[in-house]
Structures are given as C-alpha cells and as structure tokens.
Amino acid sequence: MATKRPASRAPQKTSGSSSAKKRSGRPGGRPAAAARSGNPAAASRATARDWIAGARLRTLSLAIAPVALGTAVAHVNAGADILIAVLCLATAVLLQIGVNYANDYSDGVRGTDAQRVGPRRLTGSGAAPARAVLTVALVFFGLGALAGLAVVVLSGQYWLLLIGGVAIAAAWFYTGGRRPYGYAGLGELVAFVFFGLVATVATTYVQIVDAPLDAWLAGIIAGLFAAAVLLVNNIRDRGQDALAGKRTLAVRLGDRAARILFAVLIVGAYGVLAWFAALYVWAPYVYFTLLIGAPVILIVLLARTAAELVLALKLTSLAALLTGLALAAAIAF
Template sequence: MSDEAVSRRRAWLMAARPHTLPAGISPVVVGVGVAYALGVFAALPALAALVGALLIQIGANFANDYYDAVNGADTEDREGFTRVTQSGLIEAAEVKRAMYLTFLAATVVGCYLVYIGGLPIVVVGLASIAAGIAYTGGPFPFGYHGLGDVFVFLFFGVIAVVGTVYVQAAAYAPAFPLAPPPGTLPTAAFVASVGVACISTAILVVNNLRDMETDRETGKYTLAVYIGYTWSRVEYTGLLAVAYLVPLWFVANGFGYAVLLPWLSLALAVPVARTVCRYDDADHLDPALTRTGQTLALYSVLFAVGVAL
C-alpha cells in the first residue's frame, strides 16, 4: 500500500474515534448481563444491538467532526485529538457522506430489531439517529447549548441499556409489538443503566473541560462553559460516585454480593479523577479522557459478570 493509502485509512480511523467506542459497547454489555440474570438472554438480538450501537456511535462521531468544522467550533487553536474535517485530512463532503451511510447501516441492522421489538424500537432508533445528528448539527445543536450531558446520559446510558434488555426480553414475545410487552422493561434494567450513563457522561465532561476555552471563543456553549472548571469537576466526581453506588441497589434486591465486582474498577477511576480535578491542559486531559473510557469498559464488564452471577 502507498503512504497516501495508509494515511487515508488512518484518517478515517481518527474520524471514527475508537477511544470513544466503549461508550457504545458498554451499555450493551451491561444489558446482556442484566438480561442473563433475569432469564431473558437472547444472543441474536444482543448482537444486533451491539452492532447497531457501534454504528450509531461512529455515525455520531462523523457528525460531530463534520458539523464542528463547518460551524467553526473546531479551530487551529483547539487542543486534543485531531479532527479530520477541520485539519483537511478528509474533505467535508466525504465525512458528511460517511455519516449518512453509517446511519443508514444502523437503520438496516435496526430492521431486525424492529421485527423483534416492534414500534418502541422504531421510536428509539429514529430518535437515536436524529439525536446523533442534532448533537452538533441542525438549527439548534444541543451540544452547543449545554445539553450534551443530558444527551449522553439518556442515549448512551438509559436508553442503550434498557433498549438492550428490551430487545432480548421481547424476543420471547410475539413479533412486532405495538407497545412493550409485559416484563420487557424491568426495573433492574433502568437502575443498571444509571451507572453506565454516569460514566459515559463523565467522558464528555473531561472532553468539555479540555476544550472549554476554545469552545467559549467559538460560541460553543457546553455545560462546562456555563458552569466553569470547579463545578465541572464536581459534576465529574459526582457522576462517578453515583455509578459506584448503583451496585448496592442490586445487593439490596437479592442479586448477591458478586454484583459489587464493579468496585474493582475504582483502581482506574480514582487516579483519573485526581487528574481531572488537578489539571485543565490537553497533555493531562487527553489521557484522562482515554482512561475514563477504560474505566467505563472495565466497570461494565465487571457489572455484567457480577449481576449474571
């Protein structure tokens, strides 16, 4: 392969942002663990949920790269990971086309999940794709108005975990229900989703802390821009604290002490929280962003194993 071809492959990999993919995988992992614990595990719906979640995550990353560039939010002064549209590594039109093709692929995968889960999955799937675009695109990009944290909490936490449990449970009910069949939306799924939602949102908090000054200058008003460094750090540590309290609900409701396994991931969470609370430069926050993603991945695997046991 020529250097140009290798460089192009690498550019597309950068655009997909593999360091963010734990936010797409982790809710499905937890949803599988909860479904197994409740006796409704179904392999094919779980696999389809995983593929669909990853495609939506990558599509949202393409959308973020494209819209931040064309809206002027990404500038040469921005610190952190390279954005391929702003840097000229890939033409804007190509990134936009890749965004739509990725969301189309997610829709194709979603057709199987719609057959299993019915109308509720149609609503959730379309809302997820629309939100992935509207995060930085459209007439009111809510990532530019302090609502990005809410978006991540809901779509990469609550909806993703509960949706994963739902499509597995719905596989045991008649095809294409118009409303959730009884027993397909268990309380345990909602509670488990809170832990994933909190750490997923914490990833965004680190990102927004790092970019706070350039975001403010370009008119991208994230929640971090509104509340400042101190309260953003309070938000980060608070999100982690809530995530590590979630397993206690499962212990109190008879799932056994194995569900405390996620506490082992505190070995990652505590050092990275110290870094986030002490530094605001990219040299420290870029690694903290990656390690928060690793914390989410480890927490989720341990949670899934613990709740299944």
Template structure:
C-alpha cells in the same frame, strides 16, 4: 483518501461506551434468565454504528460552526484540518446513517419475534426510537441549532447511553421493561456523561470562543471538575445500591464494591492531577475503557 483519516474521524476510542451500554443491558437480561446471544451481537454492532455516525456528525458540525478552530486543543479533527472535505463527510454521514438503519432493522427482525412482541405497535415504537437516536446523534453539533452548543449533550448521553441503551437492549432480550434496572442504567449513563465532560473540559477555551456553551464551558474548569466528581459519586452510589439486588454470593458482592470504590477513587485522583489539556485528553480513553471493564467484570461475577 487514507484510511487513517477515516479511523481518526470515527474516534475508535469512544466505541467502548457503545459496547458498555448494550452489554450492560445484556447482563441484566442474563440475570433475568432471558439472554439472547444473537441480540447481543446485533445490538453491539448497531450501537457501534450509531457511535461512529455520531462522531462523523460531530466532526462535520463542529467544523461548520467553528468549534474546531486553531484554538482547539486535542486530537486533530479531519474536516477542520482539511483531511476530509465537507462534501465527502456528508456522503459518509448518509452511508453510515443507512448502515445504522439496516443494522437496527435486522436487530428488530431477530429480537421482536423471539420475545413474541412483533406487533405493529412494537415495530413502530422501536423504529421511532431508532430514528430519534440517529437524529439526536446528528443534531448534537450539526444542523441549524445544535443542542450541544447550549449544554444539552450531557442529558442526551444519559438518555441514549443510559436509559435507552441499557433498558432498551435489556427489553430486546426479555420482552419487558424492568424498572428495577433503572439504577444500573442511570449509573452507566452518568458514567458515560463523564466522558463527554472530560472532552468538554479539555475544549473549554475553543468552545467558548465558538459560542459552544457546554456545561463545562459554563462552569469553568474548577467547577466542572466538581460537577464531574458529583456525577461519579452519584453513579457509584447507584451501582453500590444495585449490587445487593443481584444473585451473586456475598463475598463476590463485597469484592465488587471494593473494586468499585478503587475505580472511583483512582479516577478522582487522576482528575485532580490533570491540569493540562493533554492530561484531560488522556483520561478520555482511560475512563471509557474503565466503564467497559466494569461491565465485563460484572459479566464474570454476576
């Protein structure tokens, strides 16, 4: 089977979100003076593996439930197109889930002793959180009652890319839960939910026909764009409020705030212009890279 089919199923353009989440957690740990480079590398690998597993599950689940019908517009999905069989994808799901578990356990083996939190309770908690992430990734569109078909995807993204991804990865560096990090964690989670909303706005027609009632499908395209703008505004405000809490010099903070404003306004401009599924689809990788780019800028500035 050609490797290009597996690369298409892995949807590499979504991987910047996985990296942004754990890199943001690493940034917060760095500002607290407890950064661990090995934890960052393992966190990135684990998050990327989870994202690929989720994309495989989405390809598999949407094909089974009919969301990837000929009505669907956007990149070709491998199972629905017959490039990868359901049986082969099930094997790939099992293999990628195993990889997620191995990477996650390796991450915990490195992080928990280093932060002197390697108690049985800590291991159990993190194993349960890891299992929850794998289950949530699979049941988003696969299984008997996928929650993505009733509009639960946006909340799941906020939970796993924002709160768990950012706060959890920061904890693995520092050994403590910092409630002051809720602002950037929530902001990043909302920005990641915008990527899902772009995907769902593009697929409104085929999703509705298949009984997949995402928030975008429930709202319709015009109101889904207003919802998208609200997510952007709320997240940008949270970033704006968090920046003065950093140790960065005032001129640099002001530059970051200007950059943040330009980033938000340019995305709104492009969203307003996007009237076709092709234009919405192009915004997906653009905004994913913008999120990762913002986190990278923060790394250099903070």
C-alpha cells in the same frame, strides 16, 4: 490606490459570506485549515489512519457497556437472545461511529475545531473534504438503522422504530442543524439518556419484552459514565469552545464547577453499583475498577494541561468499559 481597492472589498465579501453561513446553520464556513491553504487538494491528505482515528474508537466503550449490561439483565430474568444481543451491539457501535463522524463534520464546517488542543479532526484540519466526512457519517447512520430495524423485526416490537428515529435525530443534532443542543449545554444530559437508560433498557426489553428495575439501574450507571466521558472532553476544550460560541456544559458552569460535577458523576455511578453489590455475589468485585476511577477523579480535579485531560478522557472511557463488562459478568454469572 489600485492596490488598496481589492483589500477594502475583501472584508465586505468575507462578512457577507459569514452572514450567509450563519443563516444556513454553518457559521464557520469552510474548515479553517482548508481556507488558509486556498488549495482544494489539501483536503485530500487524510490517510487510512486518520479516518480510523476519526471514528474515535475509545468512545465505543459507551456503546458496548450498556448492551452488555442490558443483555446480562435479560439473561438472569428470562434468558438472553444472542442474535438480538449481537444486533443491538452492532446498532449501538455503528450509531456511535456515525455520531463521531457527524460531530467531526458539523464542528469542522462551523469553525469550532479551527484551534483544537486535542487530536486533529478530519474536517476542521482540512485533511478531508467536509462532504466526504458527512457521507461517511451518513453511511454509518444507515448501517446502524438497518441493524436496528433487524432488531425490531426479530423482537416484533415495531413501536421501537420511533425510539430509533429519535436516537438517530439526537445523534445528528448534537452538533448538526441550525440549533445544535450540544452548543447549548445539553450534551451530557442526552448522553446520559441515550447511552445509558435507552441503550441499556431497550437491549433488555427487545430480548425479554420486559424492563426490570435492574435494567434501569444498570442504565443509570452506564449513563453517568457516558456523561462523564463527554464532560471531561468538554472541560479540555472549554476555552476553545467558549471562543467559538459553543456553550457546552463546561463553558456554562465554569472550570471549577465542571470538574466537581465530573467527580459527582463518577462517584454517583459507583454509588448505584452498591445496589448490585448487595444482590449479586460477584458484584462487589466490580469496585476494583475504582483503581482507575479514583485516580481519574484526582486527575480531572487537579489537571493543569490539556495533555492531562486527554489522559483523563482515555481513563474514563476505560473505566466505563471495564465497569460495564465486569458488572454484566457479575449479573449474568
């Protein structure tokens, strides 16, 4: 009997701990891998390569493309300000990296990443302490905020501090906080708004204090690609997210509808590109990026394995970057 009493008490303790975590907004508690090992030293095994991978460098295309597009529109309308453009790029890239580490931290402590099919995460795998990942995320948010503050000071548009604050809050509450909107299926919409419209139009505005139609349309293209990148990532993780209670748009729509929506987003981006193709002599050549965009639609529609969807994610990020840079060049020159 003495050997059975600890076993009967253990589930009660685990249940109480789980309740406490749910009340605190961290229902997953300690990362699964670390919990299984029972060895705090296991959380110190992350290498420099792991930390670089945690930055998810391929997603930086979502930060680079809108800044390039916004600067190109500013250039043809009243002349670009290179210093402000560089600071806009630094702001976007630093915040994007901050988002990636914050997402790693929040999903890890919630237990969402306990059974991933893609690359392992620092927190969820137990490779790094959750506190260390959170600290790195906050450092990048802080650096991004400083770069953004420099943009505001140089442009003299202090009201943009409010927009910057909202952008940082959106970055954190994607998977952080008690009710993350990424767990409610709103991630793609917010990605469209902030990595598309806000990033592109704001980049133009701080350089020429104007927001012409071309900036908004370019922002739509960047936003549709950003939403597509997030959607294909969530399609890959749909099964695991559903089990973890993460109700992404892919989970809410179901597999087939989510794949069709991905195709609509990509086709929509190339549809808006027609506006620029009619106005700028070099813009029609941007359609050469369909050599990537068209196959990736087929891959997503027909994919049966996680590996195929990982390939689609990489290709979508590449298409977003090349389309953004090519269109920026077509507009500017």
